[in-house]
Amino acid sequence: MLQFVIPTSAKNKMPSMNDLIRAERTIFKRNGKIVSQGSLLKKKWQQYICTCIIKDCGKAKIEKPFTVHFEIFEPDMKRDIGNVFAPLEKYTMDALQDTQTIPNDNQKWYKGFSATFNIDRNNPRVIVTIKEI
Numbered sequence: 001m002l003q004f005v006i007p008t009s010a011k012n013k014m015p016s017m018n019d020l021i022r023a024e025r026t027i028f029k030r031n032g033k034i035v036s037q038g039s040l041l042k043k044k045w046q047q048y049i050c051t052c053i054i055k056d057c058g059k060a061k062i063e064k065p066f067t068v069h070f071e072i073f074e075p076d077m078k079r080d081i082g083n084v085f086a087p088l089e090k091y092t093m094d095a096l097q098d099t100q101t102i103p104n105d106n107q108k109w110y111k112g113f114s115a116t117f118n119i120d121r122n123n124p125r126v127i128v129t130i131k132e133i
Contacts, residue, residue: 004056006126010075015041016083049095062102064132068113071127073120081117
C-alpha cells in the first residue's frame with residue numbers, strides 16, 4: 001500500500017470541471033504556438049501532485065494491479081462532488097505515471113477507484129491510497 005497527501009487550501013483548490021472547461025476556452029499565443037489555459041492548468045497541478053508523490057512515497061513502485069481511494073477534504077460544501085473528482089482523478093493518475101509509481105493507468109493495471117468527501121475548513125487536502133490487489 002502507498003499513501004500520499006495533496007495539500008490544498010481555500011485559495012489554492014484543486015480545479016473543478018467548471019474551472020477546467022473555462023480554462024480550455026481561454027486560448028492565447030505563446031512563442032508563436034496556440035496554447036490553452038487548460039493545458040497550463042493541467043500541467044501545473046500534475047507537477048504539483050508529482051512533488052507530493054515523491055515527498056511521501058519516494059521511489060516506491062506499484063508492481064501489481066491496483067485500486068485507488070481518494071479521501072477528499074474540501075474547505076466547504078460549495079462545489080459539486082463530481083465536479084471536483086473528475087480532474088483530480090485524471091491529474092493524479094497522470095502524475096503517478098510521470099513519477100513511475102505505477103506502470104500504467106490502463107485497465108490491465110488500474111482496477112477501480114473509490115472516493116469519500118469530507119469538510120475540513122482548516123486543513124483541506126486529498127489523501128490518496130493505492131492498494132495492490
